[in-house]
Amino acid sequence: MNSSSLICGTGFEAARQLPDIGEHGHSFRVQLRSSAQPGQHDTLAAELQAAVAPFHYARINSTLQDASDLGIARYIAAQCSQPVSLNLSSAADRGVLIGEDGREYVYFDTRFEAAHHLPHVPPGHKCGRLHGHGFGVRIVADASRSTLNDILLKAWPPLFARLNHRYLNDIPGLENPTSEVMAAWLYHQLAANLAALAWVEVRETHTAGSQFDGHTYRIWKEQHFESAVPFDAAGHYTGHSYLIRLMLQGNVDRVMGWVLDFGDVKDRFKPVYRQLDHNPLDKLPGIRAADTASIAEWVHGELKPLVPELARIDLMETPDRGVSLDFHGDMQWPLL
Known part of the structure; x- marks a missing residue:
């Protein structure tokens, strides 16, 4: 539903x-x-x-x-x-x-700087080369049993010392440090000192990340597109810089260590993106209307056959106004 x-x-x-x-x-x-x-x-x-x-x-x-x-x-x-x-x-x-x-939760956003490479990607894949990120981390805990200080002062500092300015592949459990593997590793490490832990998010970049709640893996990829939409009955147009957030849910491949390569998500979205970007959205073939909800529904119809793992779409026409379509009904809050 x-x-x-x-x-x-x-x-x-x-x-x-x-x-x-x-x-x-x-x-x-x-x-x-x-x-x-x-x-x-x-x-x-x-x-x-x-x-x-x-x-x-x-x-x-x-x-x-x-x-x-x-x-x-x-x-x-x-x-x-x-x-x-x-x-x-x-x-x-x-x-x-x-x-x-x-249900009420408290969260803390933090980061660490580290190097890594992904050992199982195909030859020529850029993530197979030694590189690094300023990794973002969100730690979310049940507010009825934990406080911000429990996260900030107790649970996170020991892990920060193990991760910051390190080569992640050398850390036991992170030999294949994909975003999903790191989220699960952090979850299990944090849970030892934070009994009220709800979920962990890891962001490799500002546009992509993963989430693990102890049971389910979820990832997201964001993109912007610039488009025009009808403004009034007189036929005038306005425009928006839209943000679309594609959220996927599924099992982690035991070899690759991911639900889906972020690059593959972007590639599969490209034919849909080309129809959205720098175009009038009311002219999309098969679209019901050019309001934000209809555009998100249209994207779902176009993208679901290409990305069966698709679980939710958030579409923002401004930073303070948008819609969310949830196809699983259990998607936790992503990074916003």
């Missing part, structure tokens, strides 16, 4: 005081996902703006008794007329997640 969600985001500037911490301020970012109908985007955006309005350039403690990240996130979710999933970040490297099912 396919499900669709609207994506809506905003930011606000606010001050607060937390226990054992003096008065301080943040640039908060919040993103909602709701199963509201496509025509309700403006309603969802208005509810979100109304929810954050009391905080903008104000002291959060004047509105909320609990001014923590979770306290703010709970308040915003409660102001929405429909159940939502919510991602609230109070800094570039940390935040909280609330699912539609009410």
